[in-house]
Amino acid sequence: MTPTAESVLTQLRKGTVDYCVLACLRSGPAYGLEIAERLGEGKVLFASGGTLYPLLSRLRQQGWVTTTLEPSPVGPPRRYYHLTDEGKAALQVFTRTWHPFAADVTTMIKENS
Amino acid sequence: MTTTEPMPALLEAYFADLDRALIGTDPREHAETVQAMREDAAEMLNRDGASEQTAGRIIAEFGPVERIAAAATPAATPAPAATRPWADIWLLVGSILGLAYFIIPVLSIAMLIWAIVRMRRHVGSLPLQKAALWVSGASVGLAALLYLVRSAANF
Numbered sequence: 600m601t602p603t604a605e606s607v608l609t610q611l612r613k614g615t616v617d618y619c620v621l622a623c624l625r626s627g628p629a630y631g632l633e634i635a636e637r638l639g640e641g642k643v644l645f646a647s648g649g650t651l652y653p654l655l656s657r658l659r660q661q662g663w664v665t666t667t668l669e670p671s672p673v674g675p676p677r678r679y680y681h682l683t684d685e686g687k688a689a690l691q692v693f694t695r696t697w698h699p700f701a702a703d704v705t706t707m708i709k710e711n712s
Numbered sequence: 713m714t715t716t717e718p719m720p721a722l723l724e725a726y727f728a729d730l731d732r733a734l735i736g737t738d739p740r741e742h743a744e745t746v747q748a749m750r751e752d753a754a755e756m757l758n759r760d761g762a763s764e765q766t767a768g769r770i771i772a773e774f775g776p777v778e779r780i781a782a783a784a785t786p787a788a789t790p791a792p793a794a795t796r797p798w799a800d801i802w803l804l805v806g807s808i809l810g811l812a813y814f815i816i817p818v819l820s821i822a823m824l825i826w827a828i829v830r831m832r833r834h835v836g837s838l839p840l841q842k843a844a845l846w847v848s849g850a851s852v853g854l855a856a857l858l859y860l861v862r863s864a865a866n867f
Contacts, residue, residue: 631752635773647775649730649749650783653737656744657785674758678751 608643616644617654618693621663621686628667630677631655655680663689720767723753726777733777737784745784749774800840803827807847815858820851 616638623629623637634655635648645651658664663686668676682690718724727750734742753770760766774780803826810820827845830836 630755631748632755635752646783647773647779649774649777649780652745652748653741653780653784655748656741659744660740671755674755675751677755678748 605646609646612644612646615697617658617663618690618697619644620651620654620658621682621690621693624664624680624682624686625690628679628681630679634680658686662686719750719753719757720762720764722764722767723757723770726767726771726774727753730777730780733781734784736787737781738787741784745780797837797840800830800836800844803830803844804840804847807844807851811847811851811854814851814854817852817855820848820855824848824852 619638620634623634629637631652635645635651638644638651639648655664659666659680663683664680665683667679667681669679671677719727727746730749731742731746734745753774756770757766760769803823806819807823807827810817810823814820823844827841827848831838831841831845
């Protein structure tokens with residue numbers, strides 16, 4: 600059975616998007632909409648914006664991010680997500696692992712195509 | 713507008729659907745997901761106007777509730793309660809009794825056969841069955857030895 604582009608993307612997102620969210624917070628805290636806008640631009644990392652929220656909750660439960668409520672110029676207080684030291688360490692490990700992995704995948708695809 | 717203030721009917725219906733779709737997912741993740749999404753929806757309504765049109769756009773951005781539920785962690789199911797292998801416990805008790813009364817090896821032979829049958833069926837607790845097999849075997853062996861000694865003495 601030939602996989603669809605969406606099914607391949609679903610598999611690829613597993614285990615990678617979490618770290619993209621952490622990378623997004625490396626430059627500083629951000630609230631949900633900001634993160635969704637940054638990550639959802641290409642419509643590749645997320646199937647839909649709503650799928651970000653369970654992921655943010657998991658990251659918080661893992662201790663990789665913390666949250667604070669801060670006043671917003673429009674509307675209710677914003678829930679800002681901050682990267683923790685544990686989250687930074689997890690991101691560093693992922694980054695070190697990802698680069699050779701991605702390079703090997705790219706090489707294999709080129710050789711076999 | 714705060715997250716507790718009423719939202720356009722379309723959004724309220726969406727969040728009710730989301731709440732239902734998240735049943736069976738991790739309860740904390742469920743609550744945090746709905747709360748965070750309501751907060752961001754409230755921000756967008758304040759920024760772009762609390763109209764049904766904005767509500768429709770927010771829903772389109774969030775995507776189908778089924779997809780969000782699929783991205784959530786399923787609730788942990790409680791581990792099935794460990795059941796005691798009563799048959800094998802009785803098998804071992806029978807074998808020990810057989811050892812105590814090894815002079816009459818009927819019980820030991822019965823326990824030996826029962827242990828072999830249970831081991832061949834691959835059911836119950838294998839360590840208990842093995843223990844019962846050894847104890848019953850020893851009892852039968854002792855009974856046979858006793859029989860041989862008595863036969864030799866009578867001869």
